[in-house]
Amino acid sequence: MPLISLIAPRGNLGAALVSSLQGAFGATGDALWLSPDEAAEFPVTQRPSNFDEVRKTVSGQHVDLNFVDDANRRKSLLIADMDMTMIGQECIDELAAEAGVGERVAEITVRAMNGELNFDDAVLERVDLLKDLEAAVIENVLNTRITLAPGGKTLVQTMKKHGAHTALVSGGFIQFAENVATQIGFDEAHANRLLIENGKLTGEVARPILGRDAKVEQLTRLSPDTSKAIAIGDGANDLGMIEKAGMGVATHAKPIVAEAAPYAINHGDLRGCLFLQGYSIADFT
Ligand SMILES: [Mg+2]
Known part of the structure; x- marks a missing residue:
């Protein structure tokens, strides 16, 4: 029922x-x-x-x-976006702030996440603005500007304890996603790679760019029966996997995403994704 x-x-x-x-x-x-x-x-x-x-x-x-x-309420796969979902920032905006182009980049990010711009073009345009930034800044941003979203660790650890597989799938950068995935305990992480030469960002990313369709491909690769998966995210590029997963949750999402998603958590923290699956607080890790 x-x-x-x-x-x-x-x-x-x-x-x-x-x-x-x-x-x-x-x-x-x-x-x-x-x-x-x-x-x-x-x-x-x-x-x-x-x-x-x-x-x-x-x-x-x-x-x-x-x-x-x-039906199938407890999911065996969690597939999650990173920026503004599992962490409280957009990594590219934080890098750009260090590079002195914060406002220009943040403005493009907002439009891309609202679905107003082609995602791939928006990635290329912003990364180009980071050209010649010292790669060491990445470590600095990770240590000083990035915070984990409340409840995210409990979400991942509790699902893992109950046998689920967990994947972080980000249109941001692997140089951040690997670190964030390790801190939270994800089983795997996928993201775009910022290209670096002689200790500096080249202003390019490795191809193909991981965008909206690549997130859907990861979902169907990891859980061919997508009804057994929960997908969570906040941006327009998350909507494909959110609509395809058995439980697609917009988390503190842009209005266009929250309205299109079957499920939404706008007020509670990420532990809400456990309550939606029927876990009680006594089950939490
Ligand atoms: Mg996001």
Whole structure:
């Protein structure tokens, strides 16, 4: 039976809201609390006709409402975007800030992530602006500017403990993705490679460029039965894998992505992707 899931930042989900939605949606059973004051769910017979409207209203109260298909609910593959998903930054913007071209690059990044620019062209245009930057800056940016997104380590470690495979698939750069994947515990990482000669960025990336289609290819390679996969991301280049995976989640995503994705976490941290799969806080690593 399908479920309605409610997830809020810790301590912010009230029993009154849960019970009023049980009434409004005609719940067919009791609410199950996966984490006190944070995540609850209840069964319904079908997607309520006013679901989208109610979802908008409760979003104003910082609660994420999702309609969950409970078939194959616990996924055996996690495929995740890196920039602004598993980390709190866009690596290319941080590199550009060090190179003194921060504003120009950030403006292109926003348009690319909103789907307004061709992804490959946007990568090439921005990397070209980084030409002659000392490669040692990468290490510096990793150490001083990059932060892991809250809940990401718990998401990866808990799924791995329950037998899932985990892959970081980034349209950003492998020079960052390998380090981030190791810190979080991903089984593998894929990304574009910044080319370096004589200790400096050449302003080029290795081809072919890993874009939207390459993320979908990684998903189908790792889980030919895509219903068994959860894909998460925030950008327009993540929408292919988000739409194809059994559970595609827009995480703190650009509006165009959040609206197109079957699932969205806008308020809670990445542990929300565990609640959507039916894990309770007692299962977390
Ligand atoms: Mg991203």
